[in-house]
Amino acid sequence: MSENPDIVVTEAPHLMSDGDSTLLVMSDVLLALLPATLAGIYLFGINTLYVIMAAVFTAMAVEAVFLRRIGSFQEVLGDGSAAVTGLLLALTLPPDISPGLAAAGAAMGIIIGKLLLGGLGHNIFNPALVGRAILLAIWPAAMTTYSSPLDGNTTATVLGGAEYSYAEMFLGNIPGSIGETSALLLLLGAIYLFFRGRIGWRIPLGYLGTVALLSPLFGANVLVQLLGGGLMLGAFYMATDMVTSPMDDRAKLIFGVGCGLFTIVIRELATLPEGVTYAILLMNALVPLMDRYIKRRAFGEVN
Amino acid sequence: MRTIKSFDKGMYIPHHKEYTNDKKITRLLPYPKEVIIPLNQHIGETVEPLVEVGDRVEVGDKIGDLDEFWSAPVFASLSGEVKAIEPRPTGTNGDCLSVVIAADEEQPEFTIEERENWEQLSINELKNLLQENGIVGMGGAACPTHINVSADDPVPNLILNGAECEPFLTCDHRMMVEWADKLIKGAQILFRIIQAQDCFIGIETNKPDAIEVLEEKTADLEHFHVVPLDTKYPQGYKKTLIKAITDKEPPMGARSAEVGCIVRNVGTTIAIYDAIVNQKPLFERVTTVSGPETIPQAGNYIVPIGTPVRHILEVCGVDTDNISSHKIILGGAMTGSAVTTLDAPVTKSDTGVLLLPEEMVELNEEVGPCIRCGKCVDNCPMFLFPNELSLSAEAEDYHEAERLHATECAECGICSYVCPSRRPVVESIVQAKPEAKKIRRSKK
Numbered sequence: 001m002s003e004n005p006d007i008v009v010t011e012a013p014h015l016m017s018d019g020d021s022t023l024l025v026m027s028d029v030l031l032a033l034l035p036a037t038l039a040g041i042y043l044f045g046i047n048t049l050y051v052i053m054a055a056v057f058t059a060m061a062v063e064a065v066f067l068r069r070i071g072s073f074q075e076v077l078g079d080g081s082a083a084v085t086g087l088l089l090a091l092t093l094p095p096d097i098s099p100g101l102a103a104a105g106a107a108m109g110i111i112i113g114k115l116l117l118g119g120l121g122h123n124i125f126n127p128a129l130v131g132r133a134i135l136l137a138i139w140p141a142a143m144t145t146y147s148s149p150l151d152g153n154t155t156a157t158v159l160g161g162a163e164y165s166y167a168e169m170f171l172g173n174i175p176g177s178i179g180e181t182s183a184l185l186l187l188l189g190a191i192y193l194f195f196r197g198r199i200g201w202r203i204p205l206g207y208l209g210t211v212a213l214l215s216p217l218f219g220a221n222v223l224v225q226l227l228g229g230g231l232m233l234g235a236f237y238m239a240t241d242m243v244t245s246p247m248d249d250r251a252k253l254i255f256g257v258g259c260g261l262f263t264i265v266i267r268e269l270a271t272l273p274e275g276v277t278y279a280i281l282l283m284n285a286l287v288p289l290m291d292r293y294i295k296r297r298a299f300g301e302v303n
Numbered sequence: 304m305r306t307i308k309s310f311d312k313g314m315y316i317p318h319h320k321e322y323t324n325d326k327k328i329t330r331l332l333p334y335p336k337e338v339i340i341p342l343n344q345h346i347g348e349t350v351e352p353l354v355e356v357g358d359r360v361e362v363g364d365k366i367g368d369l370d371e372f373w374s375a376p377v378f379a380s381l382s383g384e385v386k387a388i389e390p391r392p393t394g395t396n397g398d399c400l401s402v403v404i405a406a407d408e409e410q411p412e413f414t415i416e417e418r419e420n421w422e423q424l425s426i427n428e429l430k431n432l433l434q435e436n437g438i439v440g441m442g443g444a445a446c447p448t449h450i451n452v453s454a455d456d457p458v459p460n461l462i463l464n465g466a467e468c469e470p471f472l473t474c475d476h477r478m479m480v481e482w483a484d485k486l487i488k489g490a491q492i493l494f495r496i497i498q499a500q501d502c503f504i505g506i507e508t509n510k511p512d513a514i515e516v517l518e519e520k521t522a523d524l525e526h527f528h529v530v531p532l533d534t535k536y537p538q539g540y541k542k543t544l545i546k547a548i549t550d551k552e553p554p555m556g557a558r559s560a561e562v563g564c565i566v567r568n569v570g571t572t573i574a575i576y577d578a579i580v581n582q583k584p585l586f587e588r589v590t591t592v593s594g595p596e597t598i599p600q601a602g603n604y605i606v607p608i609g610t611p612v613r614h615i616l617e618v619c620g621v622d623t624d625n626i627s628s629h630k631i632i633l634g635g636a637m638t639g640s641a642v643t644t645l646d647a648p649v650t651k652s653d654t655g656v657l658l659l660p661e662e663m664v665e666l667n668e669e670v671g672p673c674i675r676c677g678k679c680v681d682n683c684p685m686f687l688f689p690n691e692l693s694l695s696a697e698a699e700d701y702h703e704a705e706r707l708h709a710t711e712c713a714e715c716g717i718c719s720y721v722c723p724s725r726r727p728v729v730e731s732i733v734q735a736k737p738e739a740k741k742i743r744r745s746k747k
Contacts (some may be wrong), residue, residue, distance in 0.1 A: 013717075020724075025723055
């Protein structure tokens, strides 16, 4: 038999879609969060920049060391998911928190919320929210002290009873966590993610819709509930986390509704002023169950 | 505005048909010095050689057959001398017992003799002739046609598959344009065999000339309908085609006939015409030779079954010493097989010979974990959960794979195509399929 050149043999398919990668998915999320991030720095001052950098770089560094991916910046960046976790955590923190706490939260979020569970794709809970929940449990005071973007003095947030106009709440110059206050900029980023196919409409709509519908039942102002606190950030950027939300379309809607239900219940019936973190974490825990039992009908499936 | 039919999910992927879609069908000449005819070119049992080493064979002679329902005979595709009967590597089947024919310098043309009274043949005689002439699905599936049409009860819908949804391939397209009359006559024969009421010819909209030609030629034929189909992958898969054209969804495990449909590829239909009317068995086929600027004389060629890939590439102007790190595919780019050797022969169901350049052959892609992004789920035409299926397959949890309907996977490859983590999704599912099928059968 004659000579064969060194041809390549792999299984079908032999074409790949152009250039999508996990890094690109994560880059899109970072890009979408950029306006809200910059607004947070602009509104709340230089400390927020340190907080953000501390959280992002700690998250990346911890994962890089843990996975021994430390050869180059590219390796440390990896698939970009640690940077997303760090940034998301930072955006949920009060502006005056110490960068050290932010770093501690990022490290715990990555280690406990992600790496110990098997790494990206295997974590049940959103790692950023795991980090935030731990911080909230250990340093409750630092996690619930907010300053006004106007004078820097400590003040109550909208959910804590402070009154601001709807326009201020929509634009974001109100007290709150670093990246949660501007509904406008968060929406802009979400629209980008939607058209890039990175998030769907079911989870945010289920989430926001449920909060909107249930607010009157609890005697709460619908717009304050929607625009105040971390709901926008949570509904568009955290509940939609691919890894920790369900696969099936109906399950996604149910997941969003569940997040909304728990959020409003915690906000109105518990002692905590805000419930987004725990609501999403609670629903995260139900995802494996939903994945198993809520399945669309396969082609040709007959019962 | 006529309606364009389609199915749910699936994907728009690049067609890559521009290299050959206007290339007229021509015979690939010169002929190879040797053809390698595998004795299994169909779904079913390997046939036995009817010749011995040293025998003379003429083009069209039956050289392998078996007295079994699940088999299809094979024929000499060139005149010459049987040089060897031994296992040879094929593109899809691994090594397969093959008859190797050293071809004569001078090749006589196969003499076509119209069968007398073919219009008076009974349905059973026609069915026997299909097997007798080695007709199998030429769109890639390679299921013997006499098996597809074996039901005694009439099947109301005959669907001709001219979707040709696979990137690069244009052989069906060209046959529909150039050989429309044969196609229609072949369809009329099938129509009689299955006692159909309607014949639908499904063609994707990226072949407007084929749609036009066939609409014109079937305008006066009652019961013949040309159906333009959205150019979406995998439109040519049997189930999505039936869904698009009849809006019926074949239940899991059921044969198409149970929803009143028989689907045949257009190339097969033309081969049926040749077999019944011209007494010409299936020993050659039209194959698209293409690639992204990799084939100097890309085109749609009539090649003798058994022609080695090396010969085809060389005749088409490829320097075969200079294609290391390339990939050669028999069939389509989404579902075909990469050959391990240039000596692999073209078989009855090989729709294309594709040469992909180094930059399209991604070997060093790092496979990442599933990030549950859901792209495969969003696009799966069978409405499965490919990500979960592939994870269960990798864990060798075949019961879970069966529960997730691994048996229903169309093997279209979309899941692997879209995966941002570059996971071999369909590859894992395909590997789990046989086990999942066993489990499903035992449940019944």
